[in-house]
Amino acid sequence: MKALLKILFRNHWKKISLIFILTFINVQSQLYLIELIPIILYHIKAGRYNATFLILDRFYIAIAVSLICMLLTSYLSFSVSSTFASDLRLKVFSIMMNTNNVGEFCKNKFSGLMSRTIRAIDTLQSFVLTLLKRVVLFFMAFICVVYSLIDLDILYASLFAVFLVVFCFLFWWKLDKMVNDYFHVRKHSGILNNLFSDKIIGLKTIKLFSKEDHTREIFEEKLDETYNLGYRFRYKLSYLLVFLIVLHIVLILFILWGLFIFDANKTLAVEIFLSLIYILYLVNHINAIIPFVNSYTIAFTASVRIEQTLALEHTSNPPRIRESNFEGIEFNNVSVSIFGMDILSDISFKIPKNSKNLIIGPVGAGKTGLINSLTGFYENTAGSILINGKNIKSNSFDDKISLSNHHFMLKGDVFQNISLGDESITREDAIRACDDALFTKDLSFEVYERGSNLSADLKQRLAIARALAHDCEIYVFDNSFSQIESTSRRIIKENIKKRLSGKILIFIDNIFDDYSDMDNILVMENSSLVCQGSHDFLIENCETYRRLINCSGGK
Structure with a gap:
């Protein structure tokens, strides 16, 4: 506070x-x-x-x-x-x-x-x-x-002031103590809320393992504890209102005392009347403290x-990388661990400029983790990521990466979803990107929140168009074609390769699908890079790669 x-x-x-x-x-x-x-x-x-x-x-x-x-x-x-x-x-x-x-x-x-x-x-x-x-x-x-x-x-005024100061000090001390009690009440209410949720979600499991009686005991114990804490808190809060009532009573006693201490022989009756009115005026303003009492503990929390x-x-974000001659990316023994879970384990590879790359592997292999490391969303626990031989820091290079993310859609028209506020993108750029992605809706078409009025394949096509419209050094298509039928998928991939010639292309997929012309293929499994190379090299030398191709029906 x-x-x-x-x-x-x-x-x-x-x-x-x-x-x-x-x-x-x-x-x-x-x-x-x-x-x-x-x-x-x-x-x-x-x-x-x-x-x-x-x-x-x-x-x-x-x-x-x-x-x-x-x-x-x-x-x-x-x-x-x-x-x-x-x-x-x-x-x-x-x-x-x-x-x-x-x-x-x-x-x-x-x-x-x-x-x-x-x-x-x-x-x-x-x-x-x-x-x-x-x-x-x-x-x-x-x-x-x-x-x-x-x-x-002056004596009367001094005693009156001392009393009010002492009262305010005691009142504030009591109110401040109430904050800790309020925290306990809120904490136990949260525990009870979680127990409600757990009981509803896990009811079948609880019954399956015959633990319902034990769970009921825990629930009823927390329910009783929360009730008692809340009751005691409200009871203690009423003490503060008693403080205010006592203040009213004492101030009225000050008024009565004032009637006796003033000497009528030397003090006009009007002065006695004024002293009473002054104190009554202050008594009236004590009522202003009541809403303050009610809101203080909640506001403190x-x-x-x-x-x-x-x-x-x-304090500050790391400076952006400003490289006029972009040459490529290098992962140098990069490892990432989040909450004790290994996301990447000792990954090393190079991606040169003007190259087409595929990262392939089963679900959970760590493919997306590579991109999250590149953008700085995952901080490396070991190793380094080099751009033109320079070690990059988190969030320092993400403005040079265009990522196709169909999970994010703005509430607005198609053009707004493509440009994302980038004034350098014209409507002609957006139309061309939509054509390459085979996205058929007009730029003025209104997209609902989270793209709820678009089918799954249209969401992916719009995300691809958005990625294509932005001028970047690296283009990442992370599982961007899974909902698009095969014929359109092949056409879109060809359009991407033609349009982005001279850039770094990174395709991420769970299965092999028309990627045999890639310059470099990274095969991942269990958060590790198991092999890399061209399609022909991996067919001969990588068992994991052959298994993935066989599972997907590739050749």
Whole structure:
């Protein structure tokens, strides 16, 4: 919470300062109105109507000033809280877009951190609004009331101020302790939610192994524990409301005490009346603390989620590779291990410029892992990837790679899905790419979210067209033809080879299919490169390659 409040005050200190000033003027205007009320009543009772009208002018001016300050304070509070939330959302989006590797991706996606963070930002926005509109008002009312009471009796005002300070300290200490209790409640609610999910998903398995009774015991134990924790938390939270009630009672006792300490012989009755009204005014603003109490624990939890996401922000991305004369790629003893699982194991090979390459192997062999290593999505645990003899870092070369990914489709027309915001791609470029991919839809055809209105083969054709339209050094077609019928598949592959002559082509497939003209074929199995070479060389020297061809009906 402290980190986020620092960001809030650092980025919006001008508006927040103005809120404090306007709130101070508002409170002072309202206290001035309180002072004018007994004077007006006194003049009316004495029949001094001319004096009454003169005072009424000041009365109306004070009302106008108070209303203007309240309106401006509301506007600024909404503006600050909305802008603060919007800035956080943009920051979260920026972090998500700058995710460089699988470790960060897992933190963002698989843990659900991003979706929970967006909800947390909404919670924090409401809390900031309450803080600026309600708590600042109470704080200013407290200062102004104590200052006004000093004019009546300094000892009385000092005791009153000391009591309020001690009360606020105890109140804040108790509220801060409630945060830990709230975390325990949320934690156990999450455990219970997982048990619900596990029980539903694994019900048949549980019954199969006759473990239903044991699972029921665990479930009922957690259900009871969660209920008791939640009950105790709400019970403790009610203590804070009791604090507020005690504060009301003590302030009323201060009022009664004030009636006795003022000497009627030397103090006007109007001053006694004013002291009572001042304290009652502050009592009224104590009610502003109630929504703050209700939102504080939730907002604190939300702030933890937001800070977890902000912690993923990069200080800087590695500089892009800027090579005017691109020669090729070299994998030098590259190994990748993720969460204890070997994705690549000691891979070494070279891919020169102007070459056609095939990476082939059974499902799970590590073929896509090679490309993820090249783009930096998988960070190498050993070895290096060289571009023109230079060791590249993650995310430093991915702007030179065009990847055919049919799993990603934008909600928009075909041209938007092809260009992806690249202004250098013209509609003529997109039409040519669609022709080469045998994609028959018009550029204005509206693609639904995730391409739900396109068939599987049209999605693959559109992804191929998108890859072809972008000018890059390396073109990767990862299982890009599996849903396309054989005749069209052969035509599209020929179009790709003609169009991208002089570039590096990398085809990734689970089976052999019309790839006999490849310059280099990499055969992978069990995360390792078992052999590489031309089609004829591998037919003679690689048993794994022959087995894959036989399984796919190739020759």
